[in-house]
Structures are given as structure tokens and as C-alpha cells.
Amino acid sequence: MRYPFSVGRSDFIQGDEAIARAAILAGCRFYAGYPITPASEIFEAMALYMPLVDGVSIQMEDELGSIAAVIGASWTGAKAMTATSGPGFSLMMENLGYAVMTETPMVVVDVQRGGPSTGQPTLAAQGDVMQAIWGTHGDHSIIVLTPATVQEAFDMTIRAFNLAEKYRTPVVLLTDGEVGHMRERVNIPDPDEIERIYRKIPKSKEQGKYPFRDWDGDGVPPMPVFGRGYRAYITGLTHDERGKPKTVEAEIHESLIRRIVDKIEKNKKDIIDYETFDLDDADVAIVSYGIASRSAIRAVKILRKEGIKAGLLKLNVVWPFDFEMIERIAERVNRIYVAEMNLGQVYHLVKEGANGKAEVELIPKIGGEVHTPKDIIERVR
Amino acid sequence: MTQIRIAGFGGQGVILAGVILGEAAAIEGLNVLQTQDYGSQSRGGHSVADVIISREPLYDVMVTKADVLMAMSQIGYNGAIDSLREGGTLIIDTDLVKSDREFIGAPFTRLAEEKVGLALTVNMVALGYLVAKTGIVKKESVEEAIRRRVPRGTEEINLKAFRIGYEEGAK
């Protein structure tokens, strides 16, 4: 396999570019998008690369269409992705729910910018966390990854595809304009060394006829591929295991939705990823994620030098959420600070997790600039 | 860790200079981050490229106190001078920037016009000067970065401009 960029060595590239290259290395061969700052560079890279690797890159009429095309492509067996920012992400909520309900693997990248509405197109924010988790209507669960560096943007894109395929679910890669536009040195591995997961497909016509039956007991039904004789029927209406619409039977709705939620919530251990810095003996914990966590790491190092026993929990996945882990941390520390580029989103999750065992305080930042280490130090000190 | 800020106006190639400096550091295996800030205008507004280079893991995402500030225009200088740390190195285009702080520099734009023969290469002239004065990365790494990053067919003139700036800085 020939790639239109160098592999097996490091490169100096933007976060958006890293996401595009990682997607192609993960096996993504369908991209549909609509121009939007600060995500357009992902699309432009895909437009450059996809025709060369016999993939498709297509500009749709809007973001409603982009995500719809991606879902359609996924049902032909393709790994597919779209990328956008807040205003487009809002438009995608409808079909994100369709992807959840029909259990369609796909990756949606949201390169966050200041909002609400058109907001601050060129500046970074972390204001879409709750939207990524809960933005589409109805009960559901979803997976949301939050890279803090260009290397993480690369690595987490590959992971996003693997999680999407493994759990037959949409995955949101929630990054921001800062990570999207910054350039860093990124290690692009040898393609043969990349772990790639592919969705389970039905082992028989009979399995294909029931695309929503938990054949393997892991909550993840094998997914038919259109055009291979399964004659699957897929609908966003509440459906039985056959895919037949059953819109008034409470028990069918309950068993479908509980399975869709459980396949993610019961696999938290596999999905959740985090890193800690100086947290083991800390008196004060900082919880942060994405771009804000970089300043938090620096802040912890400076606070330690000053003799303050601070530690950091850096979340790489903000949903599913490990409430129990937060409670265990809350039992050990006096206080937890949540540093995020919004007016309090993950803060509420942490507060729920802390369960009153420690005070939880927010270190917010809005306006477009990332927290400085000083912003955090002054609150903690 | 070294924080470098390059400030000028849109169209001077400030960001490309920052990208090439960053690429050179990456070629040397250093940890490096490059960001940019520009007005909504493509031409004529302020334009800033930040480069942070470090042997340690790099967490910082912005230039907080620049060790090196290179101002290629007055508008860039005015917006960035407060970010230069005390005792930091100030490099200016001596024809275009007036400063009341201690500085080094050369008439980069004039050198690009007269010695290179193309005013557009001012960014490479200035970058050559910066690299010679600071030694932050090796000359050869920058030359490799230029070959990778400039539009095909313009490698030689950009390399020439970089070397002219470098010689000026090495004087």
C-alpha cells in the first residue's frame, strides 16, 4: 500500500493534518465534509489524499448532508469520517442520533471554536463537551475522545476508528482550534505496526437478517454490508432484532436502548483512557483534558517546586466517564480543581463523581486563549 | 526551553519562517510547537508566528515570555514587544522598525531586494540572521526544512536568501 505522505518517521504537521493522515492509516476511505473554520484543513488534506488511495472525498451541501453521506458509506462496509466545528456539529446532531440508533460505526471530528452560534471562528474553546455527549436527543451513550497534542490527535484518531468499529457506534473526536492549527513533531508509525480493528460482519444469512440481535452476547451485533445479500433493513425508528419498526412496545424500546447504552457503559474499562501526573501523593488534584491540560501539567510542575502537593488527572476520554475513579481521588485529596475552556461542563461530571468527598472548584477560561499555567497556579496556590 | 516569537505583517511570510524554524527543530529530534496568530486579512494585518523548542517534553502551548523576538515590521513590533522577557534577544529589520530597547538586526527587506533580488524572500533572510545569532538549530537543518517547505521551484532562491541572512548574522 502506497501512502501520499511519509510514514515510519516523524513529521512536523498541524493537528488537523495529523487527523487526516491518521484516518487514512486507520483505513478510512470515505470522507464527506463542508468547509468550516478551524476544521477545513482536515477536509483539504482528505481531498488531497483520498483520490490517491482510491478513497472518496466529497464536499456536501451542508453538515446535515456530510454526516448522512458518512453513515450511508459505512453501511457499504467503508470506514468513514467527517469533521466540523460547533455550528456544523449542531447541524449534525440529528444524524448523530441516527448513527447511535442504527449502531453505525463512524468518526465525527469536532474542532471546537468559541460559541454559541458563529462565535469566535478562529479561536479555540472547549464548549462543546456536553453537546458531544448529550447533544442528540433521546437516551443514548457515545464515546468522546479529547486530544491535547498533535501526536494525541493522530493516535486518538486511529483509536476513534477502532472503538467505532469494535462497538459499532459513532465516536466523537473532540479537539479544538488550537490543537487543530498548531504544528508539532509527530511520530507517524510504520503502517504495518498500526493496530486496526474491523467491525464484525454476520457469519451467515440468518445473522444478517437480524442486524440488531446480540448474537455473541457482547452487546455488539454483527453488522451487515449492503450489497452482499443480507437484505438488511435499517431504520432510525425503534426496531426489533430483525430491524422491524416497533414504535409502541415498551419492552422492545427498553431492550434496544439499554443494549445500545450498555455496550458502551459496561465496557468503560476498555474505553476509558487517562494519564496522571504527580497524583499519587497529591493534596490538591487538578482535572483537565485536551489543550487546557497542557497548561495544567506545567502548573503542577511549578506548584510542586513551590512545595504544594498538586497532581493532575488528564482525561483522554470524557465519555464514558469514570465517576468512581473521581470519588477515589476525592477521598484522598482536599480539593479538586477542574480546568477547562468553558464555564463548567466536565466540572459537573467531576462534582457528581466526587460525591461530596472533596470540594470541587472550576477554573474556567473563555475568550479564545488557553489557560496560562499562571491562571491555574493562582487559583490553587 | 526556548520561546521564539516572529512578528510582522501579513504577506511577509512570517508564518512560513516560523514553520521552517519549527521543522528544522523537528528534524533535529527536538520537541517543538509552532502556532500562529493573524488578523482576518490575508495581507497587511499583523501576523505572528510562535515557536517553542525544548529538549524536555513540551507542555506549553503559547509564548508567555519570549526569549527571542524578531520584529519584521513596526506593527508587528508594537504588538509583540511586551512579550519579550527582560534580557531577551530583540532582532529587528533596522529599516522598518524603530525601538527604544536594546536590539540587533539588519535591513532584511533591503537585503532581500538588493542581494537576493526578490523582496518576497525577506522571511528567509531574517530567519538566516536569527539562526546565525541564536544557534538554536543547525544551519543544515534549516536548509533541509526549506527544501521541504517552500513551493517547488523556489528552493534555490529561498536557500540563497537564507544564506545571505545567515552570513549577515555571522559577521
Add this chain to the structure above:
Amino acid sequence: MYLESSYKIRDKYLRTDMLPTMFCPGCGIGSVLQFTLRSIEELGWKQDEVVWVSGIGCSSRVPGYVNFDGLHTTHGRALAFATGIKMANPDLKVVVFAGDGDMSAIGGNHFIHAIRRNLDVTVILINNFTYGMTGGQVAPTALKGLKGTTAPYGNFENPFDISQLAVAAGANYVARWSVFNYVQGMNSIKKALQKKGFSLVEFLSPCPVSFGRRNRMKTAPELIRWYQKITVPISKAKKMSPEELEGKVIIGEFVDRDRPSLDEEYERYKERAKKLMGWEE
């Protein structure tokens, strides 16, 4: 025209375990579905190479009843989903079954852009001038003066002519008939299915329960008689003045051409990209 027995069509193409349909007595969707299945039968298409896609509405429930791969999507978005299916696997034949509200209101933008791109799909469009499933609200196709629950005193807006819209946007094949014109309708569907690029066959289709009742036409025969009154064949319409055509619906074949389809263009685009980048094998 030789017609296969209805039993054969039913047994071959319908999912018996998904029946009965949700369609009301007098509904025209079943007729149009039959025309479509008979056309597929006559063309000898294999069921496993065809994907049916739909949005939301009564007609959009059709993919559930037919024994093909089917994607029943969100309101108005069927053609955007179909774009992904067709472009990711151009070997698949894609049939989009849609209603007038789905295609011309909420899905209007996807509709014109799918046509502009000349996406290789066939849209079978049920035009009943109303939102049948939600109880008879006026649709953007409703002629002036027709009643619906959201225009109880008679529609005061101008209607969309979906077929003309498709012609203007660049479709390769467009025809409109009423369900009463079943021979012409089936011939048009066969042409449309075989056509590369975007094809549309629109049917005026009775909805006595949600639409007819509110417009003094309580049964399908009354609606069909009304269609006979308001439709004008395209050959005759050419000789009529705009005043004479006021309140009429033109039926017939509006366009039949062969512009390259999106997937054909994309194949060439890939070749161009490889050539420009020096990637030829």
C-alpha cells in the same frame, strides 16, 4: 405489455414478515411500489445489487416492506445518505423512495444538490400534496387553495413543481404521471432505473384519508377523477397559454439526456489526481 401475476411479484419481492403495510385504504403508494417492483422484475435486476433508501413519511416506509437492503433514514436526508452509499460502492444500484414533503421541503437542499452532482440514483416520488403521516398538513407542492390542517382556509402559498425543479437542476431523466397512468408510469420507471445519473419519476398519488377528506374527495376514485381533470399531457401543454395552464399539472416525460454521473466523474477525477501527482501505475 406483459404483466407477471401479482402473487409472483409479492412473493418474490415483499418481506412477508414485515407485512401488513401501514398504508390506508385508497392510498396510492402500493400502486407505485408495484410499478417499481414490476420494472425491476422486467429488467431482471438481482435483488442483492439494489439498495432502497428513504427518508421520513408514508412512502418512506416502503424499504421496510421490500426484500432488498434498505436504509430508512431521517426526514429529508435520504439523498445525502444515498450519496454515501453510491460513492462508497458504485456497483450498487440505488432506489430512493420519497414523498413530496420529504424531497421538496426539508430535503429540498439535498434534492437539488444530488441532482446538480448527477448522483446515479432513481427517485420514485409520491406526490400527494400533503403530509399524510402526520395528519394532512399542507405540503410545498400543494396547489393554491387546497386545504390542509395548517392552512384550513386554503393554501395561500405558491407550489413547487418538483419535476421542473429537477429538470432545471440538471437531472438526466425526469417524468411525471398520475397513478392512473400505469403503463406510462412503468415505462418511465424502467427508463429511469436504466439511466446513469439522476433520474426522477414523480407520481400524483391519492391520499384520501389525510388529503382527500379535507378537499371534498373522500375516496381514491374521486382523487383519480380530479387528477384526470387537472393533468395536461406535455404535448398539449406546449400549445396552451400560461393562463390556461393555471392550476394544471403537466404530465409526461420532461427530459431524457446522458450527462456523466457523479461516480463516473469521480473515477476520472481519481485518474487525474494520480496523473498530476505522478502516481500512475
